[in-house]
Amino acid sequence: xxxxxxxxxxxxxxxxxxxxxxxxxxxxxxxxxxxxxxxxxxxxxxxxxxxxxxxxxxxxxxxxxxxxxxxxxxxxxxxxxxxxxxxxxxxxxxxxxxxxxxxxxxxxxxxxxxxxxxxxxxxxxxxxxxxxxxxxxxxxxxxxxxxxxxxxxxxxxxxxxxxxxxxxxxxxxxxxxxxxxxxxxxxxxxxxxxxxxxxxxxxxxxxxxxxxxxxxxxxxxxxxxxxxxxxxxxxxxxxxxxxxxxxxxxxxxxxxxxxxxxxxxxxxxxxxxxxxxxxxxxxxxxxxxxxxxxxxx
Amino acid sequence: xxxxxxxxxxxxxxxxxxxxxxxxxxxxxxxxxxxxxxxxxxxxxxxxxxxxxxxxxxxxxxxxxxxxxxxxxxxxxxxxxxxxxxxxxxxxxxxxxxxxxxxxxxxxxxxxxxxxxxxxxxxxxxxxxxxxxxxxxxxxxxxxxxxxxxxxxxxxxxxxxxxxxxxxxxxxxxxxxxxxxxxxxxxxxxxxxxxxxxxxxxxxxxxxxxxxxxxxxxxxxxxxxxxxxxxxxxxxxxxxxxxxxxxxxxxxxxxxxxxxxxxxxxxxxxxxxxxxxxxxxxxxxxxxxxxxxxxxxxxxxxxxxxxxxxxxxxxxxxxxxxxxxxxxxxxx
Numbered sequence: 001x002x003x004x005x006x007x008x009x010x011x012x013x014x015x016x017x018x019x020x021x022x023x024x025x026x027x028x029x030x031x032x033x034x035x036x037x038x039x040x041x042x043x044x045x046x047x048x049x050x051x052x053x054x055x056x057x058x059x060x061x062x063x064x065x066x067x068x069x070x071x072x073x074x075x076x077x078x079x080x081x082x083x084x085x086x087x088x089x090x091x092x093x094x095x096x097x098x099x100x101x102x103x104x105x106x107x108x109x110x111x112x113x114x115x116x117x118x119x120x121x122x123x124x125x126x127x128x129x130x131x132x133x134x135x136x137x138x139x140x141x142x143x144x145x146x147x148x149x150x151x152x153x154x155x156x157x158x159x160x161x162x163x164x165x166x167x168x169x170x171x172x173x174x175x176x177x178x179x180x181x182x183x184x185x186x187x188x189x190x191x192x193x194x195x196x197x198x199x200x201x202x203x204x205x206x207x208x209x210x211x212x213x214x215x216x217x218x219x220x221x222x223x224x225x226x227x228x229x230x231x232x233x234x235x236x237x238x239x240x241x242x243x244x245x246x247x248x249x250x251x252x253x254x255x256x257x258x259x260x261x262x263x264x265x266x267x268x269x270x271x272x273x274x275x276x277x278x279x280x281x282x283x284x285x286x287x288x289x290x291x292x293x294x295x296x297x
Numbered sequence: 298x299x300x301x302x303x304x305x306x307x308x309x310x311x312x313x314x315x316x317x318x319x320x321x322x323x324x325x326x327x328x329x330x331x332x333x334x335x336x337x338x339x340x341x342x343x344x345x346x347x348x349x350x351x352x353x354x355x356x357x358x359x360x361x362x363x364x365x366x367x368x369x370x371x372x373x374x375x376x377x378x379x380x381x382x383x384x385x386x387x388x389x390x391x392x393x394x395x396x397x398x399x400x401x402x403x404x405x406x407x408x409x410x411x412x413x414x415x416x417x418x419x420x421x422x423x424x425x426x427x428x429x430x431x432x433x434x435x436x437x438x439x440x441x442x443x444x445x446x447x448x449x450x451x452x453x454x455x456x457x458x459x460x461x462x463x464x465x466x467x468x469x470x471x472x473x474x475x476x477x478x479x480x481x482x483x484x485x486x487x488x489x490x491x492x493x494x495x496x497x498x499x500x501x502x503x504x505x506x507x508x509x510x511x512x513x514x515x516x517x518x519x520x521x522x523x524x525x526x527x528x529x530x531x532x533x534x535x536x537x538x539x540x541x542x543x544x545x546x547x548x549x550x551x552x553x554x555x556x557x558x559x560x561x562x563x564x565x566x567x568x569x570x571x572x573x574x575x576x577x578x579x580x581x582x583x584x585x586x587x588x589x590x591x592x593x594x595x596x597x598x599x600x601x602x603x604x605x606x607x608x609x610x611x612x613x614x615x616x617x618x619x620x621x622x623x624x625x626x627x628x629x
Contacts, residue, residue: 008530008532012532013415016412016415019412020421023425023428024425027431027432028428028431030447048459048461048463095329095330095333096330096332096334097333099326099329099330100330102326107330113330116334122613124606125341125348126348126603126605126606127563127586129347131589132361151340152333182325211434211435211439213437213438214562214567234436235442235568239568261446264446268443268446271436271438271439272435272439278434279430279431280427283426283427
């Protein structure tokens with residue numbers, strides 16, 4: 001770009017940098033603050049001394065969490081749900097998206113199925129009828145209630161289909177003439193060429209499941225507390241002082257030296273951190289994914 | 298399009314004959330599609346049958362078909378819905394939150410994208426982008442958890458020596474002398490929308506800007522250079538080149554957002570609402586949840602849900618029509 005040293009250009013630069021740096025502070029500060037409180041001593045927090053960095057740093061809150069039952073269990077559940085869901089969703093999504101990305105002439109009921117799928121983006125029966133179906137299928141209070149009703153996101157399906165449309169048909173035709181059938185073409189040619197798409201859509205699905213708490217509230221009763229995923233526990237801990245009550249009920253009052261506050265902050269931090277470690281590595285892919293999704297919507 | 302109508306004119310028999318003729322080569326693709334199609338039938342189309350409950354006095358024991366009709370027209374639940382005085386309030390709360398969301402997030406995301414596009418240092422650009430995407434990956438539950446902790450208050454007076462019982466936001470405001478007493482934001486109905494929208498912006502500003510950033514990065518640099526030679530300032534170039542080039546994207550996204558104005562999800566509002574703030578925090582989806590699954594009024598909340606879905610599809614169709622008129626692009 002041509003260099004511009006006029007006064008207005010310099011002012012613009014100042015405005016831009018101030019805006020962007022302020023934005024980054026506003027975005028990062030809450031995360032850093034959570035981390036700092038989780039590491040600070042309860043005395044320092046109770047005295048209102050924690051502003052940015054940890055005061056009298058220690059790992060008590062994390063030790064308390066690791067030796068407890070609720071958080072490690074729900075963390076494990078969230079990991080299982082996320083892995084299972086991502087794998088299943090990718091399987092369901094690619095197998096439907098690929099045929100829909102191919103020419104109408106090759107795929108039976110192409111038009112009908114496309115319409116069926118797209119319609120669901122705009123009209124849904126709503127929360128209660130879906131709940132009744134989940135109940136009818138005896139999925140209530142099982143892990144599958146969290147996974148199956150959401151196993152395909154229509155938005156992700158559209159993103160996937162658009163990626164597949166970009167794979168040249170000539171490749172398949174050549175393989176077909178060489179005697180490969182459609183299934184071999186799909187596994188041996190299409191999927192290996194679509195790693196970026198699989199990473200993007202896989203990330204979208206993984207994030208969705210890791211961050212999901214509402215379906216647990218809908219479909220899991222307190223009879224199956226062991227199945228509660230981490231985000232649902234977050235809601236309970238942060239909002240209902242659950243962990244403190246649990247410790248009190250178990251007669252562990254004298255062992256609870258960590259303030260409930262640092263426990264809450266530590267749990268919050270644990271719930272946030274896995275996704276924050278993953279997304280920067282897939283950033284260049286999902287930027288593309290969002291583009292495709294928004295254009296084809 | 299004309300091809301399709303020709304096929305349909307051969308009647309339903311011709312349609313199936315035509316579809317089955319694709320089988321010889323397409324059967325693997327057909328098999329491949331089965332799990333996905335079964336999913337849509339089970340979890341998207343079977344529930345439509347459940348919509349019947351809206352017109353019935355649904356009793357789980359009797360099943361949907363076995364339950365008696367709500368009244369001779371089957372509309373009793375809908376009529377009841379509209380006679381509840383608070384309902385208009387809930388509808389308005391839903392719309393107000395959606396509109397505020399659009400009014401704040403849209404301009405801010407566009408400004409962010411324009412500013413990022415002006416950066417010359419690639420390294421700083423990358424850092425800003427990565428940081429701005431971060432909150433998108435924080436769950437709604439965690440965001441609301443943070444809000445609950447940060448905004449809490451024991452209403453400590455500014456004269457007290459220590460503000461230790463206050464959340465960080467109140468601590469800051471008290472230290473700076475901006476308030477006289479800690480404010481329990483989440484218990485105040487008048488603060489609900491501000492908290493909801495501000496955290497929305499925090500969570501989505503970077504993510505919403507992606508589309509514009511990508512559109513801007515595709516712009517031919519020669520356009521900017523030509524404008525520079527013509528003596529255009531950078532602000533002028535931002536307005537006359539950058540903004541004009543992303544205008545179609547802005548219009549279509551805006552119109553689609555407006556189409557979704559009544560379909561605000563329940564999850565965030567449920568996490569942030571307290572009985573003290575229902576006046577502002579009860580929206581249609583939380584009302585459906587509370588009535589249907591907490592109070593067990595299944596027929597009633599199905600009816601409310603159906604009403605909501607019908608409004609949504611009307612809005613989307615209208616929005617799409619407008620988008621097609623304005624930009625020649627739409628969803629269909």
